[in-house]
Amino acid sequence: MKITVFRYNPQTEDEPRYESYVVEHHPHMKIIDALQQINERYGANIAYRSSCRAGQCGSCAVLANRKPVLACRTDVEEGMLLEPLRNFPVIKDLVVATQKSYPRIRSLRPYLHRGKKREARIERLLAKDLKRLDKLKSCIECSSCMSSCPSHTHSKEFAGPMLFRIIARFVHDPRDNLDRLAIAVEEGLYLCTTCGTCREVCPEEIPTNEEIQEMRRLVYEANLGEE
Numbered sequence: 001m002k003i004t005v006f007r008y009n010p011q012t013e014d015e016p017r018y019e020s021y022v023v024e025h026h027p028h029m030k031i032i033d034a035l036q037q038i039n040e041r042y043g044a045n046i047a048y049r050s051s052c053r054a055g056q057c058g059s060c061a062v063l064a065n066r067k068p069v070l071a072c073r074t075d076v077e078e079g080m081l082l083e084p085l086r087n088f089p090v091i092k093d094l095v096v097a098t099q100k101s102y103p104r105i106r107s108l109r110p111y112l113h114r115g116k117k118r119e120a121r122i123e124r125l126l127a128k129d130l131k132r133l134d135k136l137k138s139c140i141e142c143s144s145c146m147s148s149c150p151s152h153t154h155s156k157e158f159a160g161p162m163l164f165r166i167i168a169r170f171v172h173d174p175r176d177n178l179d180r181l182a183i184a185v186e187e188g189l190y191l192c193t194t195c196g197t198c199r200e201v202c203p204e205e206i207p208t209n210e211e212i213q214e215m216r217r218l219v220y221e222a223n224l225g226e227e
């Protein structure tokens with residue numbers, strides 16, 4: 001089986017290139033297995049990330065035939081093209097600098113903000129809120145959605161779906177008392193095209209597109225909307 005891999009070391013090379021390799025296929029072979037075999041067979045030294053190999057850590061996301069996937073969960077196919085995620089600087093080959101998002105994530109204050117006032121009693125969470133929060137908290141931070149979001153690609157004023165997923169997680173937590181909707185507006189709430197790509201590529205099927213629409217509805221209701 002032939003696969004083609006994006007190769008680039010920005011430290012030593014001026015331009016990226018593509019190299020093709022033949023791998024010995026076996027049933028249910030994943031992209032990670034193919035990359036490992038190429039490195040062992042050809043000494044190709046392709047850089048890629050993986051840790052859990054079980055779809056849990058989010059470190060192995062790459063583009064396969066131009067679509068973001070988890071390399072540890074996706075079967076390799078004849079003629080497959082493997083490239084690094086878009087919208088992040090390439091460190092080497094298939095490894096990108098996802099840490100580029102960290103300062104902006106930190107600025108969102110991605111933790112439960114209690115403020116000065118605390119309830120004396122135990123606060124109750126409704127089952128419907130918990131279900132929603134569980135889904136929103138299932139993100140494995142693979143950055144697949146950030147790589148394929150058209151709005152984030154064209155304008156960095158739009159923070160991107162992974163960050164809006166974080167904001168939504170606190171919008172729906174009744175214990176949080178920061179004005180998350182105002183933060184959402186500042187981060188480009190109205191720049192989302194609601195195309196749904198973030199959900200399509202998300203390995204956890206998190207409906208960030210729907211959450212963004214819901215935040216717009218809440219902003220409208222709270223009379224915070226832009227003119």
Ligand code: SF4
Pocket residue numbers: 148149150151152160161191192193194195196197198199208209212
């Ligand atoms: S729905 Fe919005 S956040 Fe999701 S990919 Fe499309 S533009 Fe990006």
Ligand code: SF4
Pocket residue numbers: 058138139140141142143144145146161162165198201202203204205206208
């Ligand atoms: S929301 Fe989904 S696609 Fe985006 S980073 Fe989290 S798990 Fe990955």
Ligand code: FES
Pocket residue numbers: 049050051052053054055056057058059060061070071072073
């Ligand atoms: S190696 Fe952890 S999600 Fe793929």
